[in-house]
Amino acid sequence: MSNIALPAIDQSTINKKEYIFKKLKKLTSSENVLSHEAEIKPYETDALSAYKQKPLCVVLPENTEEISNILKFCYKENIKVIPRGAGTGLSGGSLPLQDAVLISLTKFNKILEIDFENTCVIAQPGVTNLSITHAVQHKGFYYAPDPSSQLACSIGGNVAENSGGVHSLKYGTTTNNIFGVEIVLMDGTICRLGGKTLDQEGYDILGLICGSEGLLGVITEVTVKILKKPQTVRAALIGFPSHEDGGNCVSEIIANGIVPAGMEIMDKALIIATDNFSKAGYPRNAELLLIVELDGTASEVDELIKKVSEISKKNNSLNIKISKNEAERLSFWIGRKAAFPACGAMAPDYYCMDGSIPRGKLAAALKEINELSKKYNLPVANCFHAGDGNLHPLIMFDGNKEEELKKTEEFGAEILKMCVRFGGVLTGEHGVGVEKRELMCEMFNDNDIQQQLSIKKSLDNKNLLNPGKVYPILRKCAEEGRVHVHRGEEKFPDIPRF
Amino acid sequence: MSTEEKKNFQTFQDSNNAYKPLDEREASNFIKEVYSKNLPIEIIGTNSKNFIGNKLQCAKVLDLSNLSGIVEYLPEELYIKVKACTPLSLIEKALEKNNQQLAFEPIDFGYIKNFKSNKGTAAGQLSCNFSGSRRFKTGSIRDHVLGFRGINGKGDIIKSGGTVVKNVTGYDLSKLVTGSFGTLVVLTEITFKVLPVKDSINTIAIYSEDSKIVTKLFDQLLSSSNEISGSVYIPNEPKNNNYTINREKILKFNDLKSEEPFLALRIEGSKKSIEERSKEIFKELELQKMKTSILDFYQSKLFWEKINSIELFSGTKNNLLRAVIPPAKSLDLMKHLKNNFKYYIDWCGSLFWLEVLDNENEKIEEIKSIVVKLGGYLTIIKYSENFTSDIDLFTINDTRLLLSKKIKESFDPKNLLNPGKMYREV
Numbered sequence: 032m033s034n035i036a037l038p039a040i041d042q043s044t045i046n047k048k049e050y051i052f053k054k055l056k057k058l059t060s061s062e063n064v065l066s067h068e069a070e071i072k073p074y075e076t077d078a079l080s081a082y083k084q085k086p087l088c089v090v091l092p093e094n095t096e097e098i099s100n101i102l103k104f105c106y107k108e109n110i111k112v113i114p115r116g117a118g119t120g121l122s123g124g125s126l127p128l129q130d131a132v133l134i135s136l137t138k139f140n141k142i143l144e145i146d147f148e149n150t151c152v153i154a155q156p157g158v159t160n161l162s163i164t165h166a167v168q169h170k171g172f173y174y175a176p177d178p179s180s181q182l183a184c185s186i187g188g189n190v191a192e193n194s195g196g197v198h199s200l201k202y203g204t205t206t207n208n209i210f211g212v213e214i215v216l217m218d219g220t221i222c223r224l225g226g227k228t229l230d231q232e233g234y235d236i237l238g239l240i241c242g243s244e245g246l247l248g249v250i251t252e253v254t255v256k257i258l259k260k261p262q263t264v265r266a267a268l269i270g271f272p273s274h275e276d277g278g279n280c281v282s283e284i285i286a287n288g289i290v291p292a293g294m295e296i297m298d299k300a301l302i303i304a305t306d307n308f309s310k311a312g313y314p315r316n317a318e319l320l321l322i323v324e325l326d327g328t329a330s331e332v333d334e335l336i337k338k339v340s341e342i343s344k345k346n347n348s349l350n351i352k353i354s355k356n357e358a359e360r361l362s363f364w365i366g367r368k369a370a371f372p373a374c375g376a377m378a379p380d381y382y383c384m385d386g387s388i389p390r391g392k393l394a395a396a397l398k399e400i401n402e403l404s405k406k407y408n409l410p411v412a413n414c415f416h417a418g419d420g421n422l423h424p425l426i427m428f429d430g431n432k433e434e435e436l437k438k439t440e441e442f443g444a445e446i447l448k449m450c451v452r453f454g455g456v457l458t459g460e461h462g463v464g465v466e467k468r469e470l471m472c473e474m475f476n477d478n479d480i481q482q483q484l485s486i487k488k489s490l491d492n493k494n495l496l497n498p499g500k501v502y503p504i505l506r507k508c509a510e511e512g513r514v515h516v517h518r519g520e521e522k523f524p525d526i527p528r529f
Numbered sequence: 530m531s532t533e534e535k536k537n538f539q540t541f542q543d544s545n546n547a548y549k550p551l552d553e554r555e556a557s558n559f560i561k562e563v564y565s566k567n568l569p570i571e572i573i574g575t576n577s578k579n580f581i582g583n584k585l586q587c588a589k590v591l592d593l594s595n596l597s598g599i600v601e602y603l604p605e606e607l608y609i610k611v612k613a614c615t616p617l618s619l620i621e622k623a624l625e626k627n628n629q630q631l632a633f634e635p636i637d638f639g640y641i642k643n644f645k646s647n648k649g650t651a652a653g654q655l656s657c658n659f660s661g662s663r664r665f666k667t668g669s670i671r672d673h674v675l676g677f678r679g680i681n682g683k684g685d686i687i688k689s690g691g692t693v694v695k696n697v698t699g700y701d702l703s704k705l706v707t708g709s710f711g712t713l714v715v716l717t718e719i720t721f722k723v724l725p726v727k728d729s730i731n732t733i734a735i736y737s738e739d740s741k742i743v744t745k746l747f748d749q750l751l752s753s754s755n756e757i758s759g760s761v762y763i764p765n766e767p768k769n770n771n772y773t774i775n776r777e778k779i780l781k782f783n784d785l786k787s788e789e790p791f792l793a794l795r796i797e798g799s800k801k802s803i804e805e806r807s808k809e810i811f812k813e814l815e816l817q818k819m820k821t822s823i824l825d826f827y828q829s830k831l832f833w834e835k836i837n838s839i840e841l842f843s844g845t846k847n848n849l850l851r852a853v854i855p856p857a858k859s860l861d862l863m864k865h866l867k868n869n870f871k872y873y874i875d876w877c878g879s880l881f882w883l884e885v886l887d888n889e890n891e892k893i894e895e896i897k898s899i900v901v902k903l904g905g906y907l908t909i910i911k912y913s914e915n916f917t918s919d920i921d922l923f924t925i926n927d928t929r930l931l932l933s934k935k936i937k938e939s940f941d942p943k944n945l946l947n948p949g950k951m952y953r954e955v
Contacts, residue, residue, distance in 0.1 A: 148748055148857035171754070195695055206701065207672045222928045227855035229879055230658065230669050232906040232923050233951060234713070234933050238671060238704025242697050259754040286605035288628060288725030327756065328809075331802040387695045389606050419694045459695040467698075474698055478685040483699050485939035490932070501699060 035082055035465055037128055038499040044110050044130040048087055051110065055090055055132065058100045063138075065089040074115065074133055078180075079123040079466055086113060086127035093138045095213065095221060095251040102249065103219030105132055111495050112217070114245040116156060116188030119180045121383065122464025124192065124244045124500055134249060136187050142166050143252070149227045150257050151210050156187020156250045160194075163255060172257040175202035178460065179368060187250040193242030195460040197293040197324075200418035204460070206241040208256050214240060214248035217491040227254065239486070244462050245497040247490045261326035264292065266360045267339055270317030270349040274298070277319035278394030280346040281417045284323065285390060287342060289335055293324040294418030298397065300377075301370050301412045301425075308373035311366030314350050319397075321417065322363055370414045371425070378410065378427030382439050385461040386450030388420045399449055400424050407442045409435070421459030422450065448473055463501045471503050547573065547590035553678065553686060553717040556591065560715060560945075561684030563589060569945045572711040574614045577649030578638050578657060580911050582710055582950045583922060593652065596717055601692075604629055607723050608675055608692050613716040617648035624723055632673035632722040634661030637838040641911060644844045652716040658708030659851070661837035662759035662795070665751070665876040671707040673722040679706065679714035682941025692720050705936065711947040712955060713940040727758075727797035731807060732824035732832055735816060738765060738790040744860040746792055747878035749814055751856055755806045759795030760877040761836055763787075767868050771847070771886050779840045782828045793824075795833060839882055841873060848885040848893060848913050854905030855879070865899055887913040894920050923951050930954065 044051070048066075055064045065071050066088040076083045087110075092098045105112050111131035118125060127133050139155035145166060146152070152163055152174070160181035163174040177196035178184055184194065190212060195204040202208070211225025224237040231237060240247055271277035277296055284291065297305065297313075297320045306313045313320055321343070325335045340351050354360035366373075374381050388396050397413060404411040410427045426442055428435040447457055451473045458467055471480060484502060487494070550556040563570055571587040573579065575594055593614045601610040604627040611620060617635055624630055636659045639647030648654070655677075660669035676690025689702035696703075706713055737743055743762050750760050766776055780787035796803050796810070811817060824832055835841075842849055854862055856878035866872055872883040885892050893909065897920065900907045906924035909916075925933070930952060937944065937955045949955070 146857070147752065149855045150751055172752075193697060193701070200694065203668065203672065204695065206697075206704065207668055220928065220931075222932060224929070226904050228853045228905050229664060229876060230660075230671065230708070230853065232708075232853075232908060233925050233929060234709055234936055235658075235671055235704040235707060236929065236932055236936070238701055238707075239936070241704075242701050247700075259752050262754050282605045285607060290724065327798075328802050328805050330805050331798060334799055334801065387691075387693045389603070389693055391603070391606055416695075421695050454691070455693050456691050456696060456698045458698050463698060471699065475688075479687050479689070480699075482681060482685065482687045482702070482940070486700055486702075486936060489935040489939040 036504045037084070038111070038504065041109065041111070041130045044087065051108070051132070052088055054104055055088065055101060058104060059090060059092050059097045063091040063093065065091070074118070074127060074135065077115070077118040077120045077123060077125045079121055079126070079464065082123050082126050082465060084127050084129060086131050086133035087129065089133045089135055091135050091138050095215065098134065098215050098249055098251055099219045099221050101132070101134065102215055102217055105495060106218045106493065109493060109495065111498055113497055114191075114249045116185035116191065117159065117183050119184040120188060120192060120464065121385070121461040122458070122466040124462050124464035124497070126465050128499065136185065139187070139251065146227065147172070151227055151254050152257055153252060153254045154186050156190070156253060157185050160184050160186055160189055163257070167257050171260050173260055174255055175208050175258055176205050186253050186255065190241050190250055190253055191243065191245045192460070192462040195416075195419070195421070197295065197416065200294060200416070201290050201292045202258070206238060209237070209241065209253060210256055211254040212237060212240060212250055213252035214250050216248050217493070217496045222248070225254065244464065244501050246487055246501060247496070261292070263329045263332045264324065264326040264360060265332050265336060266322060266324040266354045266363045267336060268313065268352040268363050269321040269323065269343045270314030271319040271321065272317065272347055272349055274319050274397040275394045276347045277321055278397070280321060280343055280348070281393055282391050283342050283346065284339060285418070287338060289338060291323050291418060292326040293322070294416075295322045295367055296320065296393070296415045296417040297367065297370060298413040300410065301373065301414055304373040304377050304412065305366035305369050308376060309365045309369040311362065313366055317349050322367060324360075367414065370412075374412050374425045374427065377412070378429070380428050380430040382426040382428070382443050384422065384424045384426070384443050384446050385459050386422050386447050386455060386457060387459040388422060388450050388453045388455035390417065390420045392453040392455075393417060393420065396422060396449065396453060400446060403442055403445055407438045409439060409442055416459065419459065420455060422446070444470065465500055468501060469503050471501070547592040549592045549595050551595050553596070553680070556593065556596070556715055556717060557680045557684050557686050559591060560680050560682070563945060564682065564684050564943060567943055567945070569948045572715055572947055574650040574653050575616065577642065577647045578653050580642060581657065583953070585947060585950060587948070591715065593715070597650075599623055600718060604723070606692065608720050609723055610692065610718065610720040611651050612718055613652035614650040616650055617654060620651060628726050629723045630726050632724045633668060633670045634663035634837060636661050640838045640840045640843040641845065641849065646838060651719050651721070655707050655716065655719055656710050662761060662833060662875050665760075665879060666756070666758045671704050674703040674707055675720040675722055677703055677706060677716055677720070678718040679716045681714050682943060682946050686717075687714065690720065694722070710950045712937060712950055713946065715946065728799045729797070729803055729826050730829040730833070731796045731803045731826070732829040733794050733796070733807065733810065733816070734785055734822045734824065735792045735794070735814075736786065736789045736820040737792065740860055740863040743792055744863070744878060746814060747856060747859060750794060751877045753810070753813060755796070755809050755813065756798070757794050757877070758797045759833055759836070760792065762790070762792045762874040763841070764790045764863075764873065765868055766871050769886070772871055772884065773844050773846060774841070776841055779835060779843070780832070782824060782832060784822045784824050784828060785832070786822065793832065795829065836875065841871075842882065842884055845884055845911065846913060847887050848890065848909060848916060849911040850883045850885060850893065850896065850907055851910050852881040852883060852896070852900045852905055852907045853879055854881070854900060854903045858903040858905070861903055862899065865896075887915050890916055890918055893918060897924070921952060925952060
């Protein structure tokens with residue numbers, strides 16, 4: 032397990048833990064407060080399992096009023112609070128603290144209203160992303176943001192992390208797909224932001240809350256926008272002889288006025304690994320594979336497929352395969368979705384990075400990552416959300432060799448710094464959490480960070496809600512930033528990640 | 530402060546004119562100065578929308594019009610970075626050369642103010658967050674601001690976001706600043722997402738004065754997979770000479786019977802795709818039973834420009850209101866308005882632009898309470914000379930006001946930037 036600096040432990044909280052348990056049981060019910068070692072162990076980490084810490088206790092409230100009362104009590108008693116959704120986050124955003132009460136939202140698991148007329152669904156935060164689509168698909172609707180963990184991740188967690196997915200290039204991330212939330216502030220104040228209208232008047236506090244990683248309030252209800260499914264969806268598999276050709280093709284597709292629903296790339300290491308793993312039928316002779324998905328009306332998709340094929344040929348594509356039907360389209364994605372597990376089969380351990388760069392720098396980024404791979408003598412496999420410039424390099428290493436873990440950490444930090452140098456940002460979609468916290472100063476200066484901390488202070492003046500996340504504790508650029516997977520023992524290893 | 534800057538600042542102090550910084554650093558120094566002296570400031574650009582919001586009486590005026598120009602435009606990366614007061618017309622001209630447009634549809638308030646086009650500046654558009662007809666389909670300004678640089682109320686230069694689509698690390702301040710009417714930061718640089726312009730446009734006009742039919746059409750269009758990018762309803766106008774202009778003068782098109790109430794919907798894409806979707810829409814909405822007409826590319830382009838310039842209310846001396854409600858509530862609001870008001874509906878049933886006569890000010894409060902009851906909000910965009918009501922120009926509730934005050938204080942602890950522009954307390 033990696034070490035990381037966490038906020039100073041408040042011994043007075045630990046000293047009065049029996050009093051805290053007793054009070055919490057009164058504010059909800061006895062069975063909703065877990066404090067025994069075995070009960071709280073499952074909550075000691077989220078999907079960034081490199082970091083583990085048991086909380087003081089876990090509370091499973093059942094309604095907003097209970098949350099409000101729990102927060103009021105914690106605020107009065109100066110007790111830290113960590114909110115947690117499904118625990119599938121990859122940046123340690125819900126890593127507990129020894130002196131903190133962990134509020135799990137798993138009992139908030141109901142869809143409260145489906146309103147087709149206003150194209151929205153009101154859900155409690157513990158409802159999974161995919162079950163929203165399941166609830167509305169009988170009328171041809173769906174919820175657009177599709178993080179690959181959508182089977183398990185919760186909508187509240189999606190709001191906290193501003194989750195994206197393969198289709199965010201065209202349909203945006205969570206922040207572009209929600210109408211409103213109900214949140215409870217650290218002092219217990221219940222606020223409704225937005226509703227069923229487009230935009231809201233006054234400060235866009237909804238926009239502030241979305242992506243705030245549980246630092247500003249506990250989300251207790253989410254109103255999401257639903258969309259009608261496109262009439263036609265088709266995908267193209269395109270192989271390239273070099274990274275440059277593939278990178279140029281991505282830029283040229285966009286420059287030609289085409290905005291695909293999704294545009295993904297994988298390098299040779301992953302083409303082979305995923306093809307071995309899932310028999311997806313990928314072009315094994317290619318150095319780079321591009322998957323382009325296009326949607327719209329039938330004739331529109333036909334026109335776009337034709338244009339994409341022409342651009343690919345111009346950029347020296349080796350082969351182009353267009354999906355003929357829905358089954359074939361889905362088969363194109365099988366390998367891509369298996370990228371992470373396939374990587375797990377190639378090496379004892381891997382670190383998953385998450386950074387974002389301008390599209391035009393894709394080839395340069397791949398080149399630099401490969402050079403770094405040689406420098407550190409560690410193999411790396413790359414899969415990118417190319418349309419968004421969102422990188423997920425997977426560094427392979429053997430965690431049993433101490434020096435390799437350290438080298439991997441240095442390698443990972445260099446990749447994230449490269450992202451910032453290329454004009455990108457530290458995180459595409461996994462959030463900052465504890466993972467990239469100390470790298471924030473690569474992107475932001477003191478003024479920027481101070482302004483963000485002032486906002487935090489204005490809504491949580493005692494810094495009790497999810498402290499130690501997002502903003503540097505050490506205030507120096509520590510070299511961190513990865514998801515550690517040992518022999519496939521990632522938390523929820525069966526959930527696809529991409 | 531350099532000697533030159535000191536001289537510039539001194540001249541401003543002596544003459545009491547608006548201070549016009551040449552760059553971000555000068556603006557930052559100015560705010561540091563007013564911060565130390567507790568002087569509230571009004572922030573202005575080119576004044577294209579200065580009639581919106583509460584009137585300010587500030588000790589000083591900060592004129593940002595010198596901060597103008599395109600900093601970086603990368604068409605293949607789908608973004609444009611501009612200085613805050615870059616005229617929108619200049620931005621649109623640059624994008625047009627690459628067959629691109631802003632990812633949001635801007636609103637032109639020039640006709641309301643002065644009978645001619647004036648979309649103002651990048652910062653002005655961002656500060657208001659009023660988006661045009663494409664909003665319900667593609668998002669508003671807040672959805673397409675990738676990043677910004679600006680100065681907070683203490684004079685600190687801050688930034689947020691970036692130039693990439695997945696742009697947010699830390700809190701998403703770009704969203705917070707959008708629609709804040711200059712009360713949180715003085716903007717100095719903005720990065721907008723841009724998108725390709727669709728090959729062609731077509732508009733189908735459907736004639737009906739039956740509000741039930743109209744709202745049913747809105748409902749069907751909102752749930753349609755035929756990707757409608759605009760849907761507006763222009764009802765009958767009340768007969769009253771107190772309106773500055775009437776619809777038949779503004780909406781004069783060969784293929785539009787503008788004297789009749791009609792719903793217009795916009796289809797954008799390749800010609801083939803438009804043709805295919807038009808057919809689908811006719812089937813989906815059963816339009817063969819209704820009276821319709823088609824506006825071709827040129828007529829369509831002009832028609833939607835007029836809609837997004839709110840030209841139907843050009844030069845109005847009356848009150849102009851903007852109400853946003855859940856789309857399924859449009860029938861309720863229409864029933865209330867009947868033919869007693871001049872109004873039209875945009876955003877597929879969600880957005881009502883509405884004129885209230887100068888001598889009927891008391892009706893504003895009544896409409897606002899209905900809008901709020903329907904789950905919406907109302908903004909008094911322009912108020913008439915005789916407007917005396919103490920009604921808030923913007924809608925807010927107590928909890929959100931409390932939060933807004935806290936957020937305002939975190940950016941502008943002394944309440945110096947456009948104080949009271951939106952709410953008296955913020």
